[in-house]
Amino acid sequence: MARRSAPPHSGPAYLSPHPHPSMGRRQIHDLNENAFSTFMREEIWAPEKMPGNVSILTGVGVFFGGIVMARAFGDFLALMVPTA
DSSP, X not given: OOOOOOXXXXXXXXXXXXXXXXXXXXXXXXXXXXXXXXXXXXXXXXXGGHHHHHHHHHHHHHHHHHHHHHHHSHHHXXXXXXXX
């Protein structure tokens, strides 16, 4: 059976998370922007840093979710742990 693939010179079959270098950065920067807004734009909402930020947010959510579960169902969870 023949292998099926993309036609030659058709480019990648995925969308790159990074824009092409020839496109440049097309963001509008406000000259009167304060430090907090600059931090949020460059560190929190920047597309290249979004996967790491989502990972941190997921970890914090699971941590606090575990605390809520332990406080809400602590007696039930203690009964599930076998004692020697």
